[in-house]
Amino acid sequence: MLFEGLELVSALATLAACLVSVTLLLAVSQQLWQLRWAATRDKSCKLPIPKGSMGFPLIGETGHWLLQVLSKVFSHEALQSYLPKIQLVIQDTLRAWSSHPEAINVYQETQKLTFRMAIRVLLGFSIPEEDLGHLFEVYQQFVENVFSLPVDLPFTGYRRGIQARQILQKGLEKAIREKLQCTQGKDYSDALDILIESSKEHGKEMTMQELKDGTLELIFAAYATTASASTSLIMQLLKHPAVLEKLREELRAQGILHSGGCPCEGTLRLDTLSGLHYLDCVIKEVMRLFTPISGGYRTVLQTFELDGFQIPKGWSVMYSIRDTHDTAPVFKDVNVFDPDRFGQARSEDKDGRFHYLPFGGGVRTCLGKHLAKLFLKVLAVELASTSRFELATRTFPRITLVPVLHPVDGLSVKFFGLDSNQNKILPETEAMLSATV
Template identity: 70%
Template sequence: MMVLWVLAALALCLLSLALLLLVSRQLWQWRWAITRDKSCKLPMPRGSMGFPLVGETFHWILQGSNFQSSRREKYGGVFKTHLLGRPLIRVTGADNVRKILMGEHHLVSAEWPRSTRMLLGPNSLTNSIGDIHRHKRKVFSKIFSHEALETYLPKIQLVIQDTLRVWSSHPGSISVYCEAQKLTFRMAIRVLLGFRLSDEELNHLFQVFQQFVENVFSLPVDLPFSGYRRGIRARETLLKGLEKAIQEKLQNTQGKDYTDALDVLIESGKEHGNELTMQELKDATLELIFAAYATTASASTSLIMQLLKHPAVLEKLREELRGNGILHNGCVCEGALRVDTISSLHYLDCVIKELLRLFTPISGGYRTVLQTFELDGFQIPKGWSVLYSIRDTHDTAPVFKNVDVFDPDRFGQDRTEDKDGRFHYLPFGGGVRNCLGKQLAKLFLKTLAIELASMSRFELATRTFPKIMPVPVVHPAGELKVRFYGLDSNQNEIVTETEAILGATV
């Protein structure tokens, strides 16, 4: 009898809990429904706000790309949800995205999730708006000028060669995504910023930075052991290390020519009569590393995977390199790479364009609505957040045929599938907030592709390729294990050469 009473009580508790969850969820839905603009007759977008406080954040993390596609099929290209502690309207489609990107400063304003804003810092370019944003973009633009890229290229090439040599000397396979992260972090530290750090210091900073990146997009709940708290602690540690490196660099570069991004940033600030403070330098440095790290590592991993999957693409790439005198006897000719030379390689450009179409590293960008406007017959209320979707816009763009197929020739002169409408293809965003570093990112990826083409062989070390996860950036769900085999003989002394060149610039 006692057992029955216990079971009955337990059932009653479970029923009460279920009713409480149901009521609280309905109240949560209603709480956001009343935020519609009463002066606008258009309805709010359809969609679900999930559960109180957490919304659909865990659905988004666990479902990956299925989250967007399933809701797009159910609700259409414009739907509402609640992610990372904020109400959100997700938007897909060239015309819709165009309206958002071209509406900066009057319809919308950039505003990332609170965790991202706080961890990147109040002085970052990402968080700035209006005249401050325009001024900072002007300062930052010199970092990515043609002249600056020409200066970076030899050092980028040597860092890549050095890394590939290490990979090929490894007795077994390597985990490409993990190693690509180390490569892009090293490129940011050694090439962009010109920091002279020991391998031990570099590895420690890399570990801390990984913890920082893992929590940039987290629920903004500042509690012990929360991801947000871990991100804050990682940021504090990073800023201490960066301040030390900046001070050492300033002492060692007195009276020397400006040869890296941090030098250019410091000098550009002086030219505009606004010399950067140490806090601004630290925030700018952290943002540069962040911008150069996760997305480039993601694209680098995708590049290696696609070249493994499509050997015909790799061979066609080699043919172009041989035809332009860049590749000879299986190796890159010394002094053959210049920015203009790389830009003239049409098939290589098609490969990178297709890579960024099919495997765009980030899903989109955040904006805050300044005034209510219309999209697809729905009102987008003032005060709400909007996430325009890059990846889903690529997937649904009518100009692309067989969208799931990796086909670089779609961008060739005979087809040019991207010619009809600029907002069907936007891997680097658009409008006044398009990615400033896009030319550097493409230069890095093209140089990596060229160096990969010069290797004797690299092959998948497992039976199948891992599945792809889209959150927070595109990456393998499991490890992408690859064996790299020996580089050509004239590349054996790259480590010494790299150290000599990088040492001379810092």
């Protein structure tokens, strides 16, 4: 009887501890989102935090006109204008990786790549390379401290995040002013151009502070999750050489890669990428199995019932993307990397509306999802057609999920240059080729 009483007391104590932990977790989570708001936006900014947007100020009920503006930023026409620039940035990056004498840290390098893409392509800033490198270091400090505890004391993560934001906004203001003064020689409209012009069409002349905040939001949206997905893509192509070869076969069939191995001349087009069905399957499978973020928050607009439980209006709820992908009955062998599951013969993602949602779902689905998929497709095409790469460690690293999914050691990979027949050029051979006779 005594033991039964002790077991009951222990169970009640465990339950109480769990309730306290959940309460603290929710409280800290709310504070972290408030910190994100404080670390990314100036308190004097006229754009209020939208109800239910969980700290993403440019997407919410109070900024409906901005939703319309951002839809133009990621429209088909805009993506077509970004595409040649994205391809050039990726090609330059892969050449740099291949010329590096040692293995590279893929996760760190893809972060630099996506940051460069956001600055050079999405925003159209002409920042010198040295200044761009410094800005990237500051931005990393900013990102690393966004989810710190909101304690504004010297040497805390919060204070470092605020200081990094201030430095970033100073650099961004300089780049914006230079961009506004120099309008000659532009061969395409970047996202910032569209943001400025479309806001004028809606009678919303944006202040410099709002431009800086909007610019920082666009960089934030294009940075971490795309770097995560890019790293996962490279890891899976390393793990599954048959998938990489099948992708090359599709590129040959579409005339993007010659039968001899060397890539065809010319830039890619959206309609060309749309015709690469296996490439689409590969990207979909990467995003299914290695979704960069775990889920999202929503505010309940109307009381509803789910599995016998009533969810009241006004509650904040969280949905899990990874759990959805892991438990969705439409997917067979959920832990297996199998791009063919999305092929026409199987089409596992077509059965049901919300079984596959790497970019969220409903009216708040990720506005930049088409840009993210475009970037991943171009990266995959360039990897398959112009690169040879191999794992530089004995085993693949373990994966961590915080703050976004990525390998714990960053994934060490050696890239090689290629000759005209797509054969690897070893460092010694490169030295001989570059020697003056």
